[in-house]
Amino acid sequence: MGIIACKSPSSKMRALILNFATRIHKLGKDDPRRIVHSFKVALAITLVSMVYYVRPFYNGLGENGVWAILSVVVVFEYTAGATLCKSMNRGLATFLAGALGVGAKFLASLFGTKVEPIVLGCLVFLLVAAATFSRFIPQIKRRYDYGVMIFILTFSLVAVSGYRVDKIIELAHQRLSTILIGGATCIVISVCVYPVWAGEDLHNLIVSNLEKLASFLEGFGGEISKLPLDGDSVDSSSVPEKSFLTAYKSVLNSKAMEESLANFAWWEPGHGKFRFCHPWKQYLKIGVVTRQCGYHIEALSGYVDANFQASSSEYTKRVQEPCTNISSEAGKALKELAHSLKSFSYPSKCTIHLQTCKGAVEEVNTMLKASMVGELDVLEIIPIVTLASILIEIVKCVETIFVIIEELSEQAHF
């Protein structure tokens, strides 16, 4: 880009377009399912708009056919779970609110034509206020937020519309059938044509988060043993290969993503190796401990960046070896856990790495205990001692993750 900056406006334009095209290309390449999703939505809308062109449909539904298109646009989401959640919410809420609306209208008509609009206005006001407030209740917000919105919408429309009750029922029938057509089209296409499962995405996210932490720990083990040996050369030469040292950062902020995926996964039918009531909550638990572990790694990485060059004493080198061991064995254990989760198998090999890990922790502890050393500068040993104690905390996290995955394997029968 720097070279292009001093060129003519037309080549600037070309560069801008090229830049845009590269970004679009990257977006599609990163996750080709995005392109498939775009065509799926287009397919659904084109199919539903057939309602207009095919005579028998049009005669039955008339202009209400637009509601089918509206449903598709609003309901079709990226993952199958989200689509299911929204269409179920929409269908149920429309049905419920429609029935209540007709009831309200009937009730109001008993008061005579003059008072009717006032009674209806009051009813709408109260019900809308109550429903809007209910959207703040966490349980409702999590699973039925969209449904409550559609409830408010349909109830107001039915209660307010200028029609009489008999015409409303006909209208409601048309509305419901168009919504059913729209919703069913969405569900069928999103579940049957290259489905994107929220549950599978959650599974993969958790696995990849574990792998990121594992790569950090394994790589970091290597770094510990290299760092103080060849002082300055480290800063310049090993920078390009240090990508594994920053990849873990995305783990720290994955909470919102995990929770929304788990919510949508709840709506999904069984697929692949996931059955209908797969213990998704267990994944959230793994997520919490993974982030916990990530915080420790964050502290470790920030601390080591700043302080590690200072120490290269004999003592440091001695403690360093078991620390290297702890880090890489904890990394291997995590990788094993990620692998077992990925392949739905019991994490049996992990116990070996955890044993080696604990052995190394013991070794560090006894080494520190044994060193009642008179000739030691306390300031000198601080970095390695801090390092060791943070690593010990990380091992505890890995053990907790092991226990949770064990529980998961029991609940999901693998």
Place this chain on the structure above:
Amino acid sequence: MGIIACKSPSSKMRALILNFATRIHKLGKDDPRRIVHSFKVALAITLVSMVYYVRPFYNGLGENGVWAILSVVVVFEYTAGATLCKSMNRGLATFLAGALGVGAKFLASLFGTKVEPIVLGCLVFLLVAAATFSRFIPQIKRRYDYGVMIFILTFSLVAVSGYRVDKIIELAHQRLSTILIGGATCIVISVCVYPVWAGEDLHNLIVSNLEKLASFLEGFGGEISKLPLDGDSVDSSSVPEKSFLTAYKSVLNSKAMEESLANFAWWEPGHGKFRFCHPWKQYLKIGVVTRQCGYHIEALSGYVDANFQASSSEYTKRVQEPCTNISSEAGKALKELAHSLKSFSYPSKCTIHLQTCKGAVEEVNTMLKASMVGELDVLEIIPIVTLASILIEIVKCVETIFVIIEELSEQAHF
């Protein structure tokens, strides 16, 4: 609840209802603006439904009045910024897509009645696919996601509907005016009647996050000096007053919240002490460093819980005093920063606390350097040494926050 468990079904029911009522009451008490918001939405819908009851409106708009209600339900959000964002998006997208739809229809009509539906179908398919894909572009997703959805909706409706072009223009006019009525009602009510500003919420969130970290550090300073002195009594007696030791945890997961508030704040007009182009990005920067600081605190708290009881040597007690100082002075500096942000004043007092902090850090460093102590058990001093080094990291974070708030005060002229 435990007492009620063995009662009859009717009293169980009563307990359930009571429980539900308490939770609803708490929800309203925690943030009374939620109740106000519910009534604002109800008011907006009741006002808009007047379109049906007032004759001149009804004659002009006919059944299209439902679109006004639909707009209100869909567009009215909790914060003024979100409402503005959605109504602007909706209005603009409807206008743009309507114009494009009429164009597409005109283009297709040139091909003759037989080919027209096929040409239109292809156009809809391509445009919908492209628009759906554009929702994956981060910049568009952040600010115009809703607009693109409405674009897809309106374009398909206009292009597909069975009308001829002249009728469409009349329809478009009605649609646009009802959307304008709905959108304007929402904007006026959400901006003028007890407005909830996303910007103000972001400001308060950042301030309260800083305050939470500050309370932890101040309180933790007190804990350090108490802990090893009266060994076991700590665990039992000080548990109830330890709420400040866990309050900071919410800071760790505030990223998603901060980002969405900053996005909505961008749409808001000037209000209170915030002008139209308030540097909201600066708040996001503060958020990042605050979380960084939170990670260190997390490491600190996890580490201290597990290890602190072990150490009560003379040496520990000696290093402890400057550590207590660092912690409480860092806490005071943060509190000062939070206070200055809250009151839009330059954080002048903060520099004093930061100076004291740095002094204490120096003190710890020299103390550690001086102690070439032969009679020391290394294992014994690990907890206090780790504590000190994490505290030093925290001081660095506080300094960074100070610099960012200084920049903010320059940009926002306070």
